[in-house]
Amino acid sequence: MRRADVATTHDDASTVAAALRPDNTPSMTTRVADDVVRTVVERETAGGLGSTLDDYVVNLTVAETVARTAREHRHNHE
Template sequence: MSERRACVETTHDDASTVAAALRPDNTPSMSTSVADDVVRTTVERETAGGLQSTVDDYVVNLTVAETVARTAHEHRHNHE
């Protein structure tokens, strides 16, 4: 059976912080990279259902990572 693949690209003011917050939750079937302000995560799974599940989980984690990055930015900005 061939692998199913999805690539999710999102743009962020602090892409490095978002990617760092995401990486601990990545499974072995996922890879995340950063280029400029873009976070790119590729997911490979054997089934379409598995791919959908993993991407759904990733989107939830992405929402949390964005919140972490925004909070960190605001904290740094307020303490300068």
């Protein structure tokens, strides 16, 4: 079994994690602690792990953009 533990820091970690979870596969778990999103990925092969991590990074980028846009929208309407 191959395993990766990815931890990233975000201004709105809960929103980022919520945006990521629907795209998680059964081999992935995502948790939030303070401003850190931690996702653990386990796959049978290194190639499978690499592919899953590639997808995860794309999803993480989108999730961070969505969270930032929502934060800016809230700020502009306060």
